[in-house]
Amino acid sequence: MTERLYYADPYRTHFRARLVEAQPTGDRLAVVLDRSAFYPTGGGQPHDIGTLAGYPVLEVVERADSAIVHMLPAGSVLPEGELEGVIDWPRRFDHMQQHTGQHILSQALVQLFQADTVGFHLSQSYSTIDLNRNDLGEEEIARGEALANQIVFEDRPVSWRWVNAEEARQLPLRKPPAVHDHIRIVHIEGFDWSACGGTHVARTGAVGIIKVTHVERRGAETRLTFLCGGRALQHYTALHTLTSRMARQLTVAVEELPEVVQRLQDEARRERKAREQLQGALIEHEAAALMSQALQIGTVRVIAQRLTGRAPQEVRQLASRITAHPGSVVLFGLAPGSEVEPAGRSKGQLFFARAENVTGDMRALLQEVCREVGGSGGGSSTMAQGGCDATRLTEALERAQTLLRQWLAS
Ligand SMILES: [Zn+2]
CATH class of the missing domain: 3.30.980.10 (Threonyl-trna Synthetase; Chain A, domain 2)
Known part of the structure; x- marks a missing residue:
């Protein structure tokens, strides 16, 4: 059992002790002394570090027989007689x-x-x-x-x-x-x-x-x-x-930060709302422009269009805006924008949608087209979405129109 010097004086950083045993264990040398000021891991508190005979003490543990074991790097050569221990005081x-x-x-x-x-x-x-x-x-x-x-x-x-x-x-x-x-x-x-x-x-x-x-x-x-x-x-x-830097960035006092952040959040919310309204108006405008170019097939107006670099969500929005008009069918092909597409990947997307009063299954139409041009997709009978190679988008749209013509004729 090692005499524990830290019990009596936790402020003691230097001590001399006699070597009791030194056993190589793995990449370490396990050293036991007759007394030690090193605290071993226990009671929720981590072990001390420091030096023993000038070698770094890497870890200190308590053995079942109450001996304190100091772990030194393997190959440490300890002197005969007494050695000096030094506790790392800041730790x-x-x-x-x-x-x-x-x-x-x-x-x-x-x-x-x-x-x-x-x-x-x-x-x-x-x-x-x-x-x-x-x-x-x-x-x-x-x-x-x-x-x-x-x-x-x-x-x-x-x-x-x-x-x-x-x-x-x-x-x-x-x-x-x-x-x-x-x-x-x-x-x-x-x-x-x-x-x-x-x-x-x-x-x-x-x-x-x-x-x-x-x-x-x-x-x-x-x-x-x-x-x-x-x-x-x-x-x-x-x-x-951190708070000083934030205050400097916003050119306000630290105490004003919560108020300023709240104001910025409110502003961002208002701007997001305004942007959404503008986007809605733009989509409305675009929908009207596309509808003026619609192909009349029987009683149905078909809007077939290849789009590039648009957000899929925006394309869906545009499609539903158009199909809100009775008698309309939308066939959109979306090609990736060159600047947003990672190199070597060029996937196109297909959006087929119809107005409620038009008969025909858009999912079936999409799946039929995908079978022919290679690709896959799903959705409902009114709105279906899928993907195919971007180079085959035009072919896919043409194929969809032909199939639609046949369906509407039958
Ligand atoms: Zn305590």
Whole structure:
């Protein structure tokens, strides 16, 4: 069992220790010392990094026999006797801020709402706690956050000591300890008592600030994502940069952004509506022009036209505008516009439609034409749509007219 130096002093970054074992495992060397200041992954907190005898410590894990195993690159050559360990302080301190912040936030939510923390995870860029309630609203979370920050600003001492099971029972622990004896208690003066083996700051002021950034309901639980200290500052800086840039782009003050965005949205909506109206008028105009060129076949007016580079939705709109007139049939072939079509692909589309009072099945007509020119399609008896090679569109339209003539004659 390794003596854990971080228990007594989490601020200790340098230590000397004796080598107990060094085992090559895969591409790593697993090193055990008689004592270590390296925190191994556990209790929701990731491991420390740093150096051992000058070699980088890649990972630190706890073995079943309670030994702390330091993973070094394979081929590391350790000296005889004592070696020096150095903890990466920015990462350790960041973990201390997040972990202490978690104790404070969890206790604040217990005191205000009896919401117990049932899960904690400290990841590379954010931390989460899972609460055993799913009915806390925005306002409650904000009150919890405010109380937590009040405790931070009061700069209360944080201390740790070992107790036995009997002593632990006398303390108002936030949750029952995972071990039964020799229990490590982390105490935030007058506020929170927790059984915890992690690393914490010595005074709450060092947590800096606690900010909840996301709330997510998960069944009967709620997951809060939060940032403390340096992470909260980074987040604030990123948001400040972002909002300032947006405000500069729109030449307004940051505070005016919501109002300006709303105005831009309203404007865009009005313009979209105006464009749709104009488009409608254009389609109307185009429909009238096409109808003036209609072929009269018996009692039916046939509008056969090859179009290029139009949006299919617009072509359908044009077709229905024309077939709203009794006695009309539309045969459209749509060739892709050269500038919009990806190289090597040239697919044409066919749109056949008829007015309600014209007899004949447009889907059957389309399928018959497609059989002859190669292609496929479907739809209803009044409106059918399909595709064929763009080079055969003209042939398809001619074929459709011939078939239509035969149908109407029979
Ligand atoms: Zn802790």
